[in-house]
Amino acid sequence: MAEQQPTVAQLFDLSGQAALVTGASGHLGRAMADALAEAGARVVVASRDVHKAQAVASALAGREAGRHLGVALDYHDETLLDQGFEAAVEQVGGLDILINNGHEALAADWRQVSGEQFTRQLANATGYFLLARKLRDHAVERGAGASIVMIGSMYGVVGSYPQAYEGIQPASPVAYHALKGGIIHLTRHLAVYWARDGVRVNCLSPGAFPAPGVSRDLVERLEPRVPLGRIGQPHELKGAIVFLASAAGSYVTGHNLLVDGGWTAW
Numbered sequence: 181m182a183e184q185q186p187t188v189a190q191l192f193d194l195s196g197q198a199a200l201v202t203g204a205s206g207h208l209g210r211a212m213a214d215a216l217a218e219a220g221a222r223v224v225v226a227s228r229d230v231h232k233a234q235a236v237a238s239a240l241a242g243r244e245a246g247r248h249l250g251v252a253l254d255y256h257d258e259t260l261l262d263q264g265f266e267a268a269v270e271q272v273g274g275l276d277i278l279i280n281n282g283h284e285a286l287a288a289d290w291r292q293v294s295g296e297q298f299t300r301q302l303a304n305a306t307g308y309f310l311l312a313r314k315l316r317d318h319a320v321e322r323g324a325g326a327s328i329v330m331i332g333s334m335y336g337v338v339g340s341y342p343q344a345y346e347g348i349q350p351a352s353p354v355a356y357h358a359l360k361g362g363i364i365h366l367t368r369h370l371a372v373y374w375a376r377d378g379v380r381v382n383c384l385s386p387g388a389f390p391a392p393g394v395s396r397d398l399v400e401r402l403e404p405r406v407p408l409g410r411i412g413q414p415h416e417l418k419g420a421i422v423f424l425a426s427a428a429g430s431y432v433t434g435h436n437l438l439v440d441g442g443w444t445a446w
């Protein structure tokens with residue numbers, strides 16, 4: 181008799197799992213937290229401000245609605261990072277999923293950026309690594325698998341078009357390109373080392389998803405560069421995040437999934 185195969189609904193179901201999502205108060209992080217909650221996970225929202233985290237958590241839906249939690253966590257302070265992770269574990273018992281999404285932005289491009297600003301931007305990757313290692317160690321300690329998703333960017337894969345920004349705002353920051361390229365490769369390295377621990381590590385790289393406040397002129401310059409002819413909407417990351425986090429992606433590790441409307445295809 182043929183072996184019973186899991187159904188698609190079972191593969192994408194996150195019931196009984198707990199997910200830590202950083203930067204879930206932001207433009208894209210909120211959609212990611214919504215997606216995991218709607219797929220059945222209990223979500224721990226991390227923000228630099230615990231009250232903001234708790235407010236986002238209390239608005240999440242899914243079977244764990246009312247039981248989602250908020251913790252304070254800052255990638256640029258290792259003590260606060262450790263405390264945030266420990267608080268999450270203490271409150272949910274075990275963590276199965278980590279979404280490294282939070283990001284301290286930088287406006288300065290290659291013309292103005294100081295060495296100090298460049299180094300601080302790269303330190304976002306240090307935070308992603310330290311938090312990922314905490315989840316890996318936690319998973320090994322409890323004898324469970326885990327799934328880690330790093331948030332990269334299409335700008336970790338390609339350069340930006342100088343003409344798109346000229347006269348409107350600084351170019352996309354050079355340190356951001358270095359950071360996101362580094363995060364994509366960090367993903368591959370950790371995926372290889374942690375596969376034996378049952379810990380999958382993938383990267384999700386969004387294309388152009390400007391927040392509502394971004395200049396309309398800039399959006400109009402970006403849109404023709406997208407084969408699909410438009411910018412992305414946050415909900416268009418929901419399927420990809422659940423795929424990578426869940427058993428639907430059980431044979432996927434070390435991958436960089438570009439959700440960019442085809443930007444990097446031409």
Ligand SMILES: NC(=O)c1ccc[n+]([C@@H]2O[C@H](COP(=O)([O-])OP(=O)(O)OC[C@H]3O[C@@H](n4cnc5c(N)ncnc54)[C@H](OP(=O)(O)O)[C@@H]3O)[C@@H](O)[C@H]2O)c1
Nearest residue numbers: 203205206207208227228254255282283284333386389390
């Ligand atoms: N939007 C796009 O077009 C786009 C494209 C490609 C990639 N991405 C990537 O997608 C992710 C989310 O972007 P977004 O557009 O949603 O940005 P966003 O709206 O600015 O949200 C980023 C969140 O990161 C958190 N954060 C800031 N500094 C932090 C720190 N030191 N430690 C921990 N968390 C910190 C903030 O939350 P708190 O204030 O609550 O701490 C903020 O809400 C980022 O990694 C970004 O690089 C975005």
